[in-house]
Amino acid sequence: MKIKTTPLSSGIKDFTNTVLSLPARFGDVAKASDKQAPAPTELFQVNKVAASLHPKTQTLVVEKVEILTDDFKCYTLKAKDGKAAYFRAGQYLSFQIIIGNSVCTRAYSIASSPKDALNGIYKIAVKRVDDGFVSGWILDNWKEGCIASAYAPEGTFVYEPLRDAKTVVGIAGGSGITPFLSLAKAIDERTENLNLILLYGARTEKDLAFKDELDTIAAANGSFKVVYVLSEGKQKGYEHGFIGADLIKKYAPENGDYSIFACGPEAMYAFLRKEVEVLGLRRKFVRFEMQGVSKMTAKKAGLTDETCKVTVIDRGEKCVIDGKCDETVLTALEKAGIAIPVRCRSGECGFCRSKLVSGEVYIDDSSDYRRIADAQFGYIHPCCTFPKGDISIKIN
Ligand code: FES
Missing domain, CATH: 3.40.50.80 (Nucleotide-binding domain of ferredoxin-NADP reductase (FNR) module)
Structure with missing residues (x-):
């Protein structure tokens, strides 16, 4: 087989050309605008379309409230700018709600059809649950005209023809x-x-x-x-x-x-x-479909309402908050008014992923969706993790 080699003279030519072009290149750099390059979402049409169909957050207005049964209401929500993110039937919306000092996120499955989203509309239904904190607050406070803040639809409880039967x-x-x-x-x-x-x-x-x-x-x-x-x-x-x-x-x-x-x-x-x-x-x-992790899971594991201390490390800053062994680490954070990214509250999405620095925790198999490497290296999903005693975690 004949091996093709580059003649020495062509290598020298390339080197000479590069050296000769340097002053012009430095000149171009000096003249270059210091304006930041546009983000891909502004630069390419396909990204613009994707961003408009799937905005990261949405401002919704409560348009209608219907009573379905005792303590179960349906809310029609309209996107404030008229554009609601598209979704697949079975997905949910996560709402960020501030109640007193607590910053809470709750997920509600969408009851309306994906086609309704094209007209800027979603419907969700909220039922009061025993010892529920947010559901009761929504039922008592959301009236027509109220503003709600939601993330784009998420969730895997959707029909997949390649996986599911017809x-x-x-x-x-x-x-x-x-x-x-x-x-x-x-x-x-x-x-x-x-x-x-x-x-x-x-x-x-x-x-x-x-x-x-x-x-x-x-x-x-x-x-x-x-x-x-x-x-x-x-x-x-x-x-x-x-x-x-x-x-x-x-x-x-x-x-x-x-x-x-x-x-x-x-x-x-x-x-x-x-x-x-x-x-x-x-x-x-x-x-x-996962519906959040409750005290029932903790009870099954023999955990009681014993109190404990949760040390939270956030980019070098430390604070100590109160926790309970039968409440998730996320609940302790919410009660203390510490916000971390949250969507599903069921262990599935990984948005709340944090590092367990010390202490023992309980994670039920049914909600443990961590990657194997994450589990090995001490990462937890606070939304489905119960402290067994004092713990220390690193967030964000
Ligand atoms: S919020 Fe989804 S895993 Fe914790």
Whole structure:
């Protein structure tokens, strides 16, 4: 094989040319403008479009408040500048809310359809929860005309045709109905292509929210079916009891070719996880939407409401705040008015990632989404981490 070599004379020529061009280059540098180069978001059209469709934060105005059931309200929110970030059915909005000295972030699944976002509109529904801090505050304070600040939609509780079966059996409990309502609307508007069989559980008929809307979509669209399941009393036209393996088998395709999507309270998940196991579905066909990590998780792990000290190191500055072993590290930060980036509050998104410097913590397997390297090198997601005693963490 012949090896091609560069003649020596051409190398000398290149060197000479470079040396000769130096004065002109220095001249260009001296004449150069000291104005900062535009950010890629301003420079390229594709980035401009992406930034307008997915702004990092949004200012929303409460346009309408509807009472759904006792302590469950639906809020129609309109983007102040008329442009709401687009989303996929099943995603959520995280709101940043300041209550007294606490800076809190809470995620609420979007109940409206992705098409509504193109008209600057979102709908979310908020239910009062026992010992809930923010939900109660929203229900008592958000009125028409109020301003709310939200991040762009996020979340992975979405239908993926490459992963999920063509038929999804949706299981909703309480406020967990909202992502399914969005999905049903998206099916009806043909922005999603799947069959959805929804099993919607509530205590009584009057606890069922959005029933008329769900019934209207089901009557008009063969790809969506809804079955209501009441846990109290007997009533014609409803299933009764709790949603478990038998009820799923009754409505799911007989050939077993389906995915399960579940969204509801922690108590429902505790029951449902065991029931779903009986069905023997492959792991990828079972999806549980995370709804935050609560005291129930801490209790399961034997943690009590014992107090502890959390030392917070923020870019070299240190402060010591109060914590509780049955409350997450994020709750301690929020109560102390220390803001860190937060979205899902369920361990999934990684926005709150912080370094555990010292002390012992508890992280439940069901909410431990850390990368293996992060877990090895002592990083934690404070939103799903409970202190077992005094700890020290580095934030930001
Ligand atoms: S806020 Fe998402 S992981 Fe903590």
